Amino acid sequence: MDSTSLDRRAFDDVRSSQDPEAAGAVMTETTARRLSPEPVSAPLPATPNDTTSPQLAAAPAIVRAAEPAPPKRRRKGKLILAALLLAGLGGGGHYGWHWWSIGRFEETTDNAYLQADKVTVAPKVAGFVANVFVADNQPVRTGDVLAAIDDRDYRIAIAEAQADLEKANAQLDGYRAAVVQQQAQVESAKADVTNAEAGLTFADQEAKRYGDLLASGAGTSQRAQQTQSDLLQRTATLAKNRAALDAAQKQVTTYGALAKSALAAIAGAQAKLDEANLNLSYTTIRAPIDGVVGDRSLRVGQLVQAGTGLLTVVPTGRDIYLLANFKETQIGDMAQGQPVAFTVDAFGSHVFHGRVESFSPGTGAQFALLPPENATGNFTKVVQRVPVKISVADDPLLARLRPGLSVEATVETRSDAPRSEGSTRIGMAEPSGQATPR
Template sequence: MDGFQQAAPDRATVQPGVPARTRRIRLRPILLVLLGIAAGSAGGYYGHRWWTTGRFVEETDDAYTQADAVTIAPRVSGTINDLVVTDNQLVRAGQVLARIDDRDYRAAVAQAEADIAAAQADTGNLDAQITLQQASIAQATADIASAQAALDFARADYARYMDLMRTGNGTVQRAQQADTDIRSKTAALARSRAALEAAQQQVHVLQAQRTRTAAALARAEATAQQAKLNLSYTTIAAPVDGAVGDRSVRLGQYVQPGTKLLDVVPVGRAIYVVANFKETQLDRMWRGEHAYISVDMLPGVALHGHVDSLAPGSGAQFALLPPENATGNFTKIVQRVPVKIVLDGADQPTLAKLRPGLSVIASVDTRTRPEGPLQTLVGETGSGAPAVAARAP
């Protein structure tokens, strides 16, 4: 009796389960229909989105932020006696980064200026000598005129005495004295002319010396200019705005010209994106098309930009070892071409957080081609050569 009573509840508990299973079987088609409707709706939504938008957008995750970093190196040698900046410090263009001990360079400037003064003194002395020699030339010219007049008078005397001697009114001795006087005056005239020639030649000599001293003066001035430049090079300043990176210089270090001290890396709005698109994605890309950038560093933030230019070759062409496909074994690989994307930073304060080398996802909307005559990023010019996009003015 007790066993029967125990079995009865078991049957009572099992029997109600049969209708529940039946209900689940009846609900299954409804659930399948609902799932089908949901899947169809999702497929329709994404299909419509792809048809209207997605098929016009080219996207790649092979993209990185870049900046035109500047390597800072000294132009003169010396010891760093003042290091103004530290690692990762933000600097402005023209801001002093470091200074080299300038005592030797100041001494070089002083010596060059002294050489200039000496050359100027030599030039002035020669100018004075040339002026004095011009006076000597004038005196020699006057002496020639005087000697010529004396010679003319002597010749006239000689003619008179010869006439007197022929008529018997003069002596032979007086005629001989007149002849001797002519010879003396002729020699004096020749001597004056020689003195004039010597004075003129001396002017040429002095002018040549002055040309040499003028060249020495110019050389001294050039040396002084170079010395001043070298002195200015002892102050090392930032050429662009940016942040100090990869600093290897230390206070007291002796540096040589061309030795890398540090890098000044532009940050913020100077950052741009280089996206390596597949060659099959470039057919509809134009300069000026809108680009959307998603940075891993800034989740949930969408940056805006535009296509700026296309590299003149694929990335493989500029590799250290370019591919050589002139062999029997060849496997075609889709090449990637770097595309430069400039960020539109007018209303994007988040650009200040960007740094070069960040991974990004770049998308280009090929429907946003700018109006006006353009050349495609990939295509042919009139000569048949590859054309890099450039908007017509």
């Protein structure tokens, strides 16, 4: 039942009681209440000891309920409403100014993660692990010894290679001595040839002389025959000495070739010795970079094979970088060298800084194991993402950053933002005008 019905009922009750003054009071207060904007409270119930009639008791209750609220409460509500409106206008103005001056030039993504060029350490030789010198999550520096493989087999290989090298050196010395000896024989053979040539010349002259004497009758046939026989012997001796000289010279060539072969054998033996020494050095596994040991499966007594991953060295500090996957609609105004601010989920609201270093030559889908084939079947356009590499500036928390942490990165793409000299925007030459806001 509404207030109008209550007023009409109260008025009828008072009028029926034949009390004009009460009826006038009820009519006056009812009219005032209808004109008042304030809500009307319910009438107070009558007490059991009250001897006044219900009609007369209702009139004072209605009068009390129709009293307006105090002016102070109404003024306080208006002040609160005005304050809220002013606060809303101020916040909206601040947001609008921030968007106009800064926000429209910023590109943000939470599809970003810290990365590092970690290195998987694997042995170059096979063998049983003799010692392990590092533990899980231990910091190491370049060249630190991580583990050692049993090197006895490799030391034996070094001894064998050393013996082969010494044998080759001995053969070379023997061939060189043979060359020297044969060269002496060549000289001796040359002397024999010279002597034989001189004897042949003399025998030829003797044979001619005694032949002339025999023809003139002054000489004997016996003497002429002797000189002729001596000439033939001298000729045969010269031929023999020349053959010996030729053989001696060929021997020199042969021993020279054998000496060259010995040199090649020495080189091969030296190479095997060097390889054996290298293999021995490979039994000591060292850290390739500065970083922290992770993913360690290396244990003492383990049989490892060449190329099998034993642990991973993860770089930290300045070697950490950020890989942010921006949408293709966000990279139009990005350029190398632009400043970047980012937060890491692990460190709350702490802001790190960096710069855009490079852009991937293709979207992430191009380097996926199974690239999408859009030339067949139904086509659904999907916004592609381009990996952007961002370098990280010095920061007090830089040493605590770890690859894989989630990041929210914001790139400032204004054309007057500091960046590397000569940088270009992705996919086009650097324009001279202002960046296009979005």
